[in-house]
Amino acid sequence: MSPDIKHGKNALKATAVWQTHQKPKQPTPLGVLAKTVSVFDTLPDSAFIRESQLVQSPKRPGIPAPLPFSAPTLWRKVKAGTFPQPVKLSQRVTAWNIGAVRAWMAAQTDGTV
Template identity: 90%
Template sequence: MSLSPTKPHASIAKTVVNANGAASAAPRHVNPSVFDHLPDSAFIRESQLVQSPKRPGLLAPLPFSAPTLWRMVKAGTFPKPVKLSQRVTAWNIGAVRAWIAAQTDGKD
């Protein structure tokens, strides 16, 4: 069985002309956070919870990295995840929202 070479993907950036007539690359579309649209009883995976340089267009509710998240879980300063199956670990959205609210209380 031989593998055929793949075609390069076309660039998704489009050219936009501003009010001065200068051309520039259009900003990439930023995906809204799924976190904001799910009920408190839902679960969210690490990749949707924290920022990642691998997915710069993905909005995440927490402004820190995955290693920081796991250090905070280990230290007991962030809610523990739930093991949904052998290979799936997720956080309860209600618990994460409560943690976020507790961090912002009194800082206004």
């Protein structure tokens, strides 16, 4: 349902009233969050994970990711050689080996890298 189209002073007022009566967005269910986080933890080291499942995304702010940085930062780290190189699974699919990512994360917490 959209506000009535009005012109002049009342247009802004009608829009403000319409916006205040909108239903608030529902928060992401906890089950979905737990499922997203546990995917990385439950997959074997030989599995692959794509960028969208690996890093934070402004399109999905409520869904946590294993790495606390953005996609551009991920690619800067790959280019600098401070993050594992991805594997090209097909012409349009690039993914990282979960075992290599876990080893990188462990090295970061140990302070060896």
